[in-house]
Amino acid sequence: xxxxxxxxxxxxxxxxxxxxxxxxxxxxxxxxxxxxxxxxxxxxxxxxxxxxxxxxxxxxxxxxxxxxxxxxxxxxxxxxxxxxxxxxxxxxxxxxxxxxxxxxxxxxxxxxxxxxxxxxxxxxxxxxxxxxxxxxxxxxxxxxxxxxxxxxxxxxxxxxxxxxxxxxxxxxxxxxxxxxxxxxxxxxxxxxxxxxxxxxxxxxxxxxxxxxxxxxxxxxxxxxxxxxxxxxxxxxxxxxxxxxxxxxxxxxxxxxxxxxxxxxxxxxxxxxxxxxxxxxxxxxxxxxxxxxxxxx
Amino acid sequence: xxxxxxxxxxxxxxxxxxxxxxxxxxxxxxxxxxxxxxxxxxxxxxxxxxxxxxxxxxxxxxxxxxxxxxxxxxxxxxxxxxxxxxxxxxxxxxxxxxxxxxxxxxxxxxxxxxxxxxxxxxxxxxxxxxxxxxxxxxxxxxxxxxxxxxxxxxxxxxxxxxxxxxxxxxxxxxxxxxxxxxxxxxxxxxxxxxxxxxxxxxxxxxxxxxxxxxxxxxxxxxxxxxxxxxxxxxxxxxxxxxxxxxxxxxxxxxxxxxxxxxxxxxxxxxxxxxxxxxxxxxxxxxxxxxxxxxxx
Amino acid sequence: xxxxxxxxxxxxxxxxxxxxxxxxxxxxxxxxxxxxxxxxxxxxxxxxxxxxxxxxxxxxxxxxxxxxxxxxxxxxxxxxxxxxxxxxxxxxxxxxxxxxxxxxxxxxxxxxxxxxxxxxxxxxxxxxxxxxxxxxxxxxxxxxxxxxxxxxxxxxxxxxxxxxxxxxxxxxxxxxxxxxxxxxxxxxxxxxxxxxxxxxxxxxxxxxxxxxxxxxxxxxxxxxxxxxxxxxxxxxxxxxxxxxxxxxxxxxxxxxxxxxxxxxxxxxxxxxxxxxxxxxxxxxxxxxxxxxxxxxxxxxxxxxxxxxxxxxxxxxxxxxxxxxxxxxxxxxxxxxxxxxxxxxxxxxxxxxxxxxxxxxxxxxxxxxxxxxxxxxx
Numbered sequence: 022x023x024x025x026x027x028x029x030x031x032x033x034x035x036x037x038x039x040x041x042x043x044x045x046x047x048x049x050x051x052x053x054x055x056x057x058x059x060x061x062x063x064x065x066x067x068x069x070x071x072x073x074x075x076x077x078x079x080x081x082x083x084x085x086x087x088x089x090x091x092x093x094x095x096x097x098x099x100x101x102x103x104x105x106x107x108x109x110x111x112x113x114x115x116x117x118x119x120x121x122x123x124x125x126x127x128x129x130x131x132x133x134x135x136x137x138x139x140x141x142x143x144x145x146x147x148x149x150x151x152x153x154x155x156x157x158x159x160x161x162x163x164x165x166x167x168x169x170x171x172x173x174x175x176x177x178x179x180x181x182x183x184x185x186x187x188x189x190x191x192x193x194x195x196x197x198x199x200x201x202x203x204x205x206x207x208x209x210x211x212x213x214x215x216x217x218x219x220x221x222x223x224x225x226x227x228x229x230x231x232x233x234x235x236x237x238x239x240x241x242x243x244x245x246x247x248x249x250x251x252x253x254x255x256x257x258x259x260x261x262x263x264x265x266x267x268x269x270x271x272x273x274x275x276x277x278x279x280x281x282x283x284x285x286x287x288x289x290x291x292x293x294x295x296x297x298x299x300x301x302x303x304x305x306x307x308x309x310x311x312x313x314x315x316x317x
Numbered sequence: 318x319x320x321x322x323x324x325x326x327x328x329x330x331x332x333x334x335x336x337x338x339x340x341x342x343x344x345x346x347x348x349x350x351x352x353x354x355x356x357x358x359x360x361x362x363x364x365x366x367x368x369x370x371x372x373x374x375x376x377x378x379x380x381x382x383x384x385x386x387x388x389x390x391x392x393x394x395x396x397x398x399x400x401x402x403x404x405x406x407x408x409x410x411x412x413x414x415x416x417x418x419x420x421x422x423x424x425x426x427x428x429x430x431x432x433x434x435x436x437x438x439x440x441x442x443x444x445x446x447x448x449x450x451x452x453x454x455x456x457x458x459x460x461x462x463x464x465x466x467x468x469x470x471x472x473x474x475x476x477x478x479x480x481x482x483x484x485x486x487x488x489x490x491x492x493x494x495x496x497x498x499x500x501x502x503x504x505x506x507x508x509x510x511x512x513x514x515x516x517x518x519x520x521x522x523x524x525x526x527x528x529x530x531x532x533x534x535x536x537x538x539x540x541x542x543x544x545x546x547x548x549x550x551x552x553x554x555x556x557x558x559x560x561x562x563x564x565x566x567x568x569x570x571x572x573x574x575x576x577x578x579x580x581x582x583x584x585x586x587x588x589x590x591x592x593x594x595x596x597x598x599x600x601x602x603x604x605x606x607x608x609x610x611x612x613x
Numbered sequence: 614x615x616x617x618x619x620x621x622x623x624x625x626x627x628x629x630x631x632x633x634x635x636x637x638x639x640x641x642x643x644x645x646x647x648x649x650x651x652x653x654x655x656x657x658x659x660x661x662x663x664x665x666x667x668x669x670x671x672x673x674x675x676x677x678x679x680x681x682x683x684x685x686x687x688x689x690x691x692x693x694x695x696x697x698x699x700x701x702x703x704x705x706x707x708x709x710x711x712x713x714x715x716x717x718x719x720x721x722x723x724x725x726x727x728x729x730x731x732x733x734x735x736x737x738x739x740x741x742x743x744x745x746x747x748x749x750x751x752x753x754x755x756x757x758x759x760x761x762x763x764x765x766x767x768x769x770x771x772x773x774x775x776x777x778x779x780x781x782x783x784x785x786x787x788x789x790x791x792x793x794x795x796x797x798x799x800x801x802x803x804x805x806x807x808x809x810x811x812x813x814x815x816x817x818x819x820x821x822x823x824x825x826x827x828x829x830x831x832x833x834x835x836x837x838x839x840x841x842x843x844x845x846x847x848x849x850x851x852x853x854x855x856x857x858x859x860x861x862x863x864x865x866x867x868x869x870x871x872x873x874x875x876x877x878x879x880x881x882x883x884x885x886x887x888x889x890x891x892x893x894x895x896x897x898x899x900x901x902x903x904x905x906x907x908x909x910x911x912x913x914x915x916x917x918x919x920x921x922x923x924x925x926x927x928x929x930x931x932x933x934x935x936x937x938x939x940x941x942x943x944x945x946x947x948x949x950x951x952x953x954x955x956x957x958x959x960x961x962x963x964x965x966x967x968x969x970x971x972x973x974x975x976x977x978x979x980x981x982x983x984x985x986x987x988x989x990x
Contacts, residue, residue: 065490073449133342166353
């Protein structure tokens with residue numbers, strides 16, 4: 022999370038400082054030990070995922086474990102056509118719509134909150150700790166509370182009302198924290214300069230703050246989308262009668278024991294990678310365009 | 318994000334502006350975080366008719382029942398066991414991975430690339446990443462196949478999947494990133510000149526780590542700990558799937574209670590868990606100013 | 614009523630951030646239209662706060678700020694027709710040089726063609742034409758400074774406010790940009806107000822030098838007045854170039870008085886017309902460092918010199934066209950002689966030599982007395 026802190030910081034302005042450790046001479050033994058650890062970590066991180074991607078391309082004889090039995094797209098077709106795997110297509114649809122809505126709301130609210138938190142104000146600590154609380158509270162408990170609340174108020178729980186709110190209680194703290202990190206690099210003198218030159222508050226936001234922070238705002242959007250798209254615990258009690266994709270996957274884990282499950286994994290991961298790639302790509306593009314303007 | 322004045326000195330106008338900016342955030346957090354928590358709190362004092370109906374009232378029966386139950390102790394012990402194991406492994410792996418990236422990778426661009434490599438899975442589905450252990454850890458999984466082929470074992474190991482071991486593996490797999498990122502962040506902020514000065518003063522590699530790196534990464538470790546502890550303690554999904562139903566945690570028991578409509582019991586146990594969590598988190602927060610940590 | 618003139622009047626201006634201490638404490642000052650005014654003082658003296666209040670980035674807690682005959686307190690910078698150049702320039706990092714300069718026109722709703730034409734004209738004025746499409750990060754410090762100047766000037770302000778404009782530059786560039794600033798000021802014909810902590814910068818540039826301490830103006834006047842005729846010990850010491858000595862008045866006789874000295878005969882000081890000095894007063898006097906002559910013991914004093922103080926040479930610094938000789942002439946204060954290079958090397962001194970420090974009686978000037986309150990302070 023403050024993840025992107027470091028990460029964005031570097032994307033925004035690659036630090037000129039070099040890696041600390043001995044910048045010349047032979048590498049110490051610790052380098053090799055740690056490099057091995059790192060390689061093992063990355064292997065453990067990606068290895069299992071790669072296994073299921075491979076196994077999802079088996080043919081009709083396929084099972085849940087190696088060895089690979091044939092190669093085909095059978096299980097992908099199966100995934101979207103078979104009734105027993107549930108309403109995968111519908112839940113896909115809902116999850117993506119929901120994620121888009123959550124992303125937009127998260128970006129707008131996080132940005133405004135980031136602006137607000139630049140100055141101290143009475144009660145800012147309360148809001149801040151409310152946010153931290155929302156981040157660390159057990160998702161299932163929050164989800165249940167929201168579900169009961171809707172029930173008590175006589176409202177119907179559905180993915181675009183209660184689940185939307187429940188997901189925002191999860192994506193917003195992340196979004197605001199990332200915004201904090203992004204804004205800590207913003208120079209307040211830019212605001213004053215804009216004011217000095219006659220810009221209104223809104224002109225300052227649109228012409229200065231938003232474009233300067235654009236890469237960070239993309240990062241917030243990435244968080245909003247992926248956290249919503251994968252959200253499970255908070256949606257479980259709040260999604261109502263129609264499932265989101267993670268809920269669908271969850272029910273599949275309980276009753277589907279065919280490589281369809283893996284096929285679904287492959288498909289969602291592809292979507293995640295598209296979103297990640299698009300986000301990182303647009304950050305790089307923003308930087309590049311600035312770089313090119315600079316060379317012209 | 319550098320507060321210029323203490324809140325007590327802010328003008329009414331600054332207070333109003335601050336609240337205007339954070340009001341959308343508050344308008345989401347109040348109905349979807351504060352209210353649900355209060356609902357759960359209220360429900361914990363209600364009586365139940367045993368069929369999902371709640372009788373408003375005030376009774377401590379649910380708490381008495383929970384606190385007297387031997388099961389509660391067992392659940393908490395199990396949860397604490399998972400939490401501590403996961404914390405230890407994520408901390409060790411996270412610390413050394415971050416240390417490797419910051420202090421051993423000489424090429425800055427490579428370090429950022431490797432860092433991104435670690436963060437990408439964070440943006441993909443947790444459920445899928447968990448399922449992906451099946452082809453590896455299963456009874457006929459790759460590890461058993463390999464061990465059998467090597468002749469290390471004669472019978473496939475059953476403890477690999479659907480066991481406490483599998484639960485811890487899945488946690489570590491998902492949560493190490495929450496350690497790496499904040500620790501990486503605080504390590505990256507250590508002034509490299511400090512290390513050079515220490516080397517000049519004759520400090521050994523170990524001294525540097527003990528006397529400079531560890532103390533200066535403390536805030537990152539604290540932040541990572543908050544994430545890992547609160548996620549593991551609030552999780553039910555990993556326990557349920559990866560233990561194959563063999564183990565339970567506080568929240569998975571909560572989930573079962575909800576499933577059989579035992580709302581007051583579930584709520585009481587949730588309140589208890591939240592209190593424990595708040596205690597742990599605030600204990601950690603005493604050692605680190607999280608707000609400054611994120612924003613500076 | 615639009616502001617057409619750039620004359621400024623500060624009347625009883627105070628600023629307090631915490632409601633307890635005044636950062637700016639009752640400042641009264643008039644600055645003529647088209648003047649180059651430098652505020653100078655150590656950090657924390659309130660000079661930047663005054664600048665920001667004139668600019669409209671802070672509101673005074675009390676007092677009036679009048680620009681072109683109009684009280685501007687509460688008005689936005691644009692309405693005041695002021696423009697500010699920020700300390701580290703605050704150029705927008707995402708905009709090119711041209712777009713940075715055109716920003717003020719853009720927010721006024723000027724069409725793209727018009728504003729880019731205007732910006733290009735201004736870019737030419739600051740000689741940055743070949744850099745128009747660069748981003749600020751791609752410019753040197755001096756170029757960034759010129760962009761900042763152009764960006765502020767394009768609004769045709771009546772008053773340009775510069776917050777430590779040269780502090781980010783290296784020594785050589787600083788001298789060069791100093792001239793550039795002066796040239797721009799003459800060309801634009803508007804009031805410049807420039808905050809600095811460098812004495813040389815202030816006296817090199819300003820028509821009006823304002824020396825500040827603790828939120829108050831200590832002395833305001835032409836550069837030469839402030840440098841050659843400091844009003845009190847603070848100004849003399851801050852502006853430099855002066856030796857300040859203090860003592861008790863021993864004798865008063867018509868046109869001069871004598872200051873008692875422990876180690877030698879008294880110091881004779883000419884009495885100015887309006888000054889009133891009586892026996893027993895504690896008085897500070899100043900003598901310019903370049904008015905000091907050093908004479909070997911036993912040699913005759915130059916003409917017009919009545920006072921001579923025996924001193925030991927503590928240190929010698931070669932400065933090029935003169936030599937800085939530090940002496941232990943007076944016990945508590947620094948005492949320095951600037952000896953012309955040729956004079957010095959005609960009979961070079963070495964550390965430890967004993968000399969008589971002397972000066973023409975008429976070059977000693979009594980300084981204003983600190984009030985009792987200030988002395989306690």
